Each structure stands twice: as C-alpha cells, then as structure tokens.
Amino acid sequence: MIDFTLTDEQRLLEQSVREWAAREVAPYIRENDRKHHFDRDRILGGMAKLGLLGISVPQEYGGAGMDYVCLGLASEELEYVDTSLRVIMSVHAGLNCLTLLSWGSEDQKQRYLVPQAQGTKISGYGLTEPGAGSDARAIQTTAVKKGDRYVISGEKSWISLADVADHFIVVAWTDAEKKKQRDTSGLSAFIVERTFKGFSSGPMKEKWGILAGNTGFFKMDEVEVPEENLIGRPGEGFKIAMFALDQGRYTVAAGATGLIRACRDASVKYAKARKAFGVEIGQHQLVKEMIAQMESDYQASRLLWLRSGWLKNQGERNTRETGLAKWFSTVASERAAGDAIQIHGANGYSDEYPVGRFWRNSKGAVIYEGTREIHKLMQADYLLGYRSDRPTRCELPAHAADVKT
C-alpha cells in the first residue's frame, strides 16, 4: 500500500528547508533575479549546511542518507521560493550525484561523489548541444581513445551551472561508425573536470528566466580525460543519460509543484486584498475558478511526484510515472503562473510582485528534461505499446528503510 503520510524525518526536512529559504533567500531573491546574480555563497553554502547537496546519497559516501521523498520535498520547498534553487537540486543532486551513485565505480564515488555530497564540489550534466536537444542522437561531441585517455572535443549548450560546477557528466560519441548511423550504443558518458586543460565555459547571454540561476555553455577543446573517468562501460552513455533524466525529472516535477503552490498562495493573498466592483476580487466567480484550478493542479502534481518518490524508495522502475509527473506539473505550473499574473491584473505585469518571475521561471521546465511534446509522445507510446522500459544494468538503490515487505 502506498502511504503518503510523511515520516518525522520527512516533516522535519520539509520544515527546515522552508524556514531556511524563507529566511535566507526570499528577502534577496527579487534583487538577485533583477541583477541576474547567482548568489553562490549564500545559496550553495546554506544548502550544503542543510545537507541538501548530498540529500539522498548514503552517509558512507558523504551524504545525508535521506530517502527520495525527502529529495522531492526539498525540491518543492526550494522552488516555492525560486526556481534557481531547485535547479541546483536537479542537476547536482539528481542528474549527477544519483547517477554516480548508481553507475559510478567505487573509485569515482570516492573521488567525485563524496566531495559532491559533502558540498565541497558542485556538479552538472552536459547532454544538450547547439544543434541537439530533444534529438540527443544528433550530438556532435566525440571522445577518441588514445592510450589510457579519451580525448573529448565538442560544445555543450544550455547547461545549468555551466560557470559554477566543478565536475560534469558529459555524453559523447566513442564510436565514429555508430555516430554516422545514429546508433546510441556508440555513446559513452564521462566525468569531466573544469580544471582539465582545454575546458572553457561562459553564460547564455540573453536568457530571460531563472535569472538568479546560472545557465551557460562549455567547450571542450581536445580535453584529455583519464579512462578511469568513463562512467559504466563504453557504449552505455545513452542509457546513463536517460537514467540521469529519471532522477532530474523527478526533482523538476516536485519543484513545479512548489511553484504552483507559490502561485496559489500569492493569488489568494492578492484576491483578498484587491477590490473591484465594491468587493474583494476573490468574490468574483471567474477569479475563484483560477484559484480552484491552482489548487487542483497543486494537489494532483503533489500526488504524482510522491508516487514516483515512493517507487524510487521501493527500488522500482519509475521512468513512466516520473515522466508523467514532470509533464503534468510543469504544464500546470505554467498555467498557474499565467493565471497568477491575470489575478494580479496590471500589478502582475510588473516585477513589483513575484508572479512575473514565477511565469518566466515556469516556462523553462516545460522545455528542459524533455519538452512538453516529447513527454506527451512518451505517454502515448506507453499506452499504444510502442514503448516499454527494459531493466538497465544499474538501477537506483532502493531506500532500505522504506521498502515495504
């Protein structure tokens, strides 16, 4: 039986993240957003202290050893205040750390996962390129084996924390023939360090959302990567990249749920304060309709990500459920943010209120980690029998304390 009652540990975590974000981030977020400023010390320092950067990594690897529902709760609470915070959970804690935990060698876990989980090193994920997003097979980055090293050349774009992270999971072609045939068994995944010779990064200059976050590109100009940094086996890169997305999408779903709640709360507050035609605007049925829609979207989104978290705790495959949660909640968050602006009228059209920021931030999640259209196709394909999930060689470890016997 799925039990959605939060444990004491989960409730405590939710409360601590909520209080920290309200106290340490909310008062500064409007200014940081306006100045396009990633407040590194405050945000990463605070998140590390709370144990969030290694939240679901076992204690033996430097993490907090909390279950996957805690990862979702933290993501929801962080995005309630600003999407830029949750993005850190998605790329560092989700896409990168949980992938190394599941697919990394013991040596990689010691060298990379431990400092990442402790928060002394930050990590990212590089799949997208200027000419390849949804169509991951179209990437051009190559990794050529030379002795005991791989020489990687290529460019990754739209990478969260590109100018911040110390380590990246990078997907590249290791088989030139398979690259021509677009056969994904020619792709491999690597750990690339910022300090490696030939690595350079920069920001996406004209970005108009998640402005308090860092998004950029990085280039690899014949970067020599030791073969010990190959994750898994040669040819497993596509599976690893998709596995990582199962973890990242989960945090995106939980985060979008938090954003819907933020839109709902801001709208309720405004609807009680603003008067039109002699009454609070909340008295008008069409305003009520928008608020009621936010509530139903919030509750449904929360149940969907909680189900994914529960499946992860059980050690069960959840690609389908997580994809549905991500698709539903991100589309709903865009709707909620648009309606929150509507409820605020002209005031919503100004950054004096937070709802414009919510709307700009909401749009990103409808695009990254699988666009709305890609998720729609995936869900239809599951139903039509065109798609099914086969077991992978490595799976996310179950959270032992939560496995139902």
Ligand SMILES: Cc1cc2nc3c(=O)[nH]c(=O)nc-3n(C[C@H](O)[C@H](O)[C@H](O)COP(=O)(O)OP(=O)(O)OC[C@H]3O[C@@H](n4cnc5c(N)ncnc54)[C@H](O)[C@@H]3O)c2cc1C
């Ligand atoms: C803020 C932000 C942060 C990001 N962070 C990262 C990161 O950390 N790491 C990373 O690797 N990437 C990251 N990305 C990139 C992101 O994952 C891609 O933008 C996404 O996969 C979509 O790819 P694209 O932008 O190239 O769009 P395209 O793939 O070019 O798609 C363009 C449009 O065509 C549609 N389309 C494409 N194919 C189909 C199809 N088969 N059927 C129907 N419609 C289709 C899409 O749905 C979309 O509407 C980030 C993006 C953003 C905006």
